[in-house]
Amino acid sequence: DGGITQSPKYLFRKEGQNVTLSCEQNLNHDAMYWYRQDPGQGLRLIYYSQIVNDFQKGDIAEGYSVSREKKESFPLTVTSAQKNPTAFYLCASRLVGRVDVDGNQPQHFGDGTRLSIL
């Protein structure tokens, strides 16, 4: 969706290395989310944040860390503790406490980052 930028598009990680995935949005959305998608599977929530300087663990937070120092940015670090990091990582954002012109509260997704192990 326009307005959410994830980088890089492809990333390779060496054993024992931490890597950081970038997510920036210019939609003035309050909440931001990180999901992991494995081949042929659904999306699983890693971390989410509803306001600056606050975030909560999702269903699979182990081996990951995040920060929310600015409303526009929600970077995800995949640490060396995450033993199986190969996946498609998706960042999303949404308005909080408000609805769009159609009365909905959708999440808007970036184009994703594909992370592989070297």
Add this chain to the structure above:
Amino acid sequence: GQQVMQIPQYQHVQEGEDFTTYCNSSTTLSNIQWYKQRPGGHPVFLIQLVKSGEVKKQKRLTFQFGEAKKNSSLHITATQTTDVGTYFCANFGNEKLTFGTGTRLTIIP
């Protein structure tokens, strides 16, 4: 946590045939959102259902929310090649989405 199941996992249809995917939960769903993910792409929001028994239509797509708010369905009439992709339902509750397992639709021209 809440689990949201979808069936079937895969569906192959001839172009022009209808397609339906079902979303089920053992617990009450708060509100259901449906997303479509094209191959190699990211999920794109389609619709949101909030009320028990709600039915919404978007051209050839019909979305339903069960009376007991424990299931939902997406029906596509007369599929076209542009309908290819994976369709996900997701329950929106406690400020986060819990995604279903998805149904991958392929179209045989």
